[in-house]
Amino acid sequence: MRDVSSVTRSTPVATRPRPKTPSSAAGPLKRYRSSVGRKVVMAVTGAILFLFVITHMLGDLKAFLGREDFNHYSYWLRSVGAPALPHRVFLSSLEAGLVVAVILHIWAAVSLARQARRARPVRYAARPKVHENGYATYVMRYGGVVILLFVIWHLLDLTFGAVNPKGENATPYDKVIADFDPARWYITLFYIVAVILVGLHLRHGLFSAVQTLGWGRQGRYPAIRLVADVTAALVVLGFVAVPVGVTIGVLK
Amino acid sequence: MKLTLKIWRQQNTADKGRMVSYELDDVSPDMSFLEMLDILNERLILEDEDPVAFDHDCREGICGMCSLVIDGTPHGPEKATTTCQLHMRKFKDGDVITIEPWRARAFPVIKDLVVDRTAFDRIIQAGGYISAPTGSAPEAAAIPVPKDDANDAFDAATCIGCGACVAACPNASAMLFTAAKITHLGLLPQGQPERYDRVTAMVDQMDAEGFGGCTNTGECTAVCPKGIPLETISRLNADLLKAYRG
The missing domain is CATH 3.10.20.30 (Beta-grasp domain)
Known part of the structure; x- marks a missing residue:
């Protein structure tokens, strides 16, 4: 006979979940700890980082205007506001802002990824089919980790010069030329792979930010996706141009 | 076969x-x-x-x-x-x-294949309702509703609460379900008095139940038997942002 008593209620009334602190009672900043609130933090910090990526790319492309232009631009970044502002104050303030944005972006990502992991303790036996854009979740999470590692390498390389063949005292242009020498093809390859991951991150990130900030509507989605795709492609091309330009000898 | x-x-x-x-x-x-x-x-x-x-x-x-x-x-x-x-x-x-x-x-x-979906009921209890005064039914044409809003509200209202959105989501998020209710009630005049309290309470309950967060992949919409559109989630986000900002 079938054992009916073995069918138990899974959630006794007494242990039913209640929100710890309702958002309505939480402080103006603590509200953003809800799952949607953390996505808003992710979207806003992501937008700040996106603006940085665009200006960084435009700055890089100055390499094609020649050694003098590139080095002068680099010097200008460090002397903005002189003599009113001491050397590097403007740039360091921007960098401090970017560090805060990166930390908040990663905090939101890690806590949401952990929440997602907890939310499905038993996985599907049949490999879950991707019906729409489900792979984006993996591109963002694992790709994001690779991008972080790349940024650390990139700072050690071209900002601090610690892992650059020319060391820290060379001019920015010389450091770039030495970096992507054909003999160091593996470094160039690493940069290209990282930049493609940044592009894929932006492709979903731009769309997702628009959706998270509440501007997504059925009629607008094709345009939003198109803008996100084209922007991501331009960012990849813009960043790949300099390393490839050095490797094939257009820049020397 | x-x-x-x-x-x-x-x-x-x-x-x-x-x-x-x-x-x-x-x-x-x-x-x-x-x-x-x-x-x-x-x-x-x-x-x-x-x-x-x-x-x-x-x-x-x-x-x-x-x-x-x-x-x-x-x-x-x-x-x-x-x-x-x-x-x-x-x-x-x-x-x-x-x-x-x-x-x-x-x-x-x-x-076996039967799961307990009362978590959805508790999300509804947290705010998925309107305060309707008792008494005789109001005259139907007394509260005009723009046709586009009526269409979008009705599309969202077709949600049958089956939970396929949660099952398909890579994060096991209940956003499409919750967003369908927020959109359905938030677009209609009857849903306005509780609109911003509703969205904070329902999102809080959603988190407390142990669902994951939304990553806007659209997996949910691809499997939804009622074709609830992705824009409902963006409408929820817009309402929640407005509620948080006060």
């Missing part, structure tokens, strides 16, 4: 559960997916075995009771269709079909 079914069997919530294979002959292509399972269960009962427990009620595609992740897809391969309206002609003779319950911490398995 001859089929091999790999079905998740789990005695109760505490049981670990496992996949069990069953061979089934003489399946008619005209059977619905649930009728095919009925045939299997009749055989299991005759063999004095425990029949496979699965949820179902109206079998007309409108009640939201039937579930089942079929070969990794909630409600099976046919788009905008519940499992009860899926027919065996969508499968081929000799197919191996994997059948699993919705997988989410907030939807614990009660038995």
Whole structure:
């Protein structure tokens, strides 16, 4: 006979979940700890980082205007506001802002990824089919980790010069030329792979930010996706141009 | 048709559960997916075995009771269709079909393929209602509703609360379900008084239930038997932002 008593209620009334602190009672900043609130933090910090990526790319492309232009631009970044502002104050303030944005972006990502992991303790036996854009979740999470590692390498390389063949005292242009020498093809390859991951991150990130900030509507989605795709492609091309330009000898 | 079914069997919530294979002959292509399972269960009962427990009620595609992740897809391969309206002609003779319950911490398995979806009820209890004064019904034309708003509200209101969105989501998020309710009530004049309290309370409850967060991949909309659109989630986000900013 079938054992009916073995069918138990899974959630006794007494242990039913209640929100710890309702958002309505939480402080103006603590509200953003809800799952949607953390996505808003992710979207806003992501937008700040996106603006940085665009200006960084435009700055890089100055390499094609020649050694003098590139080095002068680099010097200008460090002397903005002189003599009113001491050397590097403007740039360091921007960098401090970017560090805060990166930390908040990663905090939101890690806590949401952990929440997602907890939310499905038993996985599907049949490999879950991707019906729409489900792979984006993996591109963002694992790709994001690779991008972080790349940024650390990139700072050690071209900002601090610690892992650059020319060391820290060379001019920015010389450091770039030495970096992507054909003999160091593996470094160039690493940069290209990282930049493609940044592009894929932006492709979903731009769309997702628009959706998270509440501007997504059925009629607008094709345009939003198109803008996100084209922007991501331009960012990849813009960043790949300099390393490839050095490797094939257009820049020397 | 001859089929091999790999079905998740789990005695109760505490049981670990496992996949069990069953061979089934003489399946008619005209059977619905649930009728095919009925045939299997009749055989299991005759063999004095425990029949496979699965949820179902109206079998007309409108009640939201039937579930089942079929070969990794909630409600099976046919788009905008519940499992009860899926027919065996969508499968081929000799197919191996994997059948699993919705997988989410907030939807614990009660038995086999039946999961406890009362988490959805508690999200509704948190704010998915309007305050309607008692008394005689108001004159229908007294509160005009723009046609576009009425259309979008009605599209959202077609949600049957089956939970396929949660089952398909890579994060086991309940955003599409919650957003359908927020959109449905938030677009109509009757839903305005509680609009911003509703969205904070429902999102808080959603988080407390242990669902994951939304990553805007759209997996939910691809499997939704009622075709609830992705824009409902953006409407929820917009309302929540407004509520948070005060």
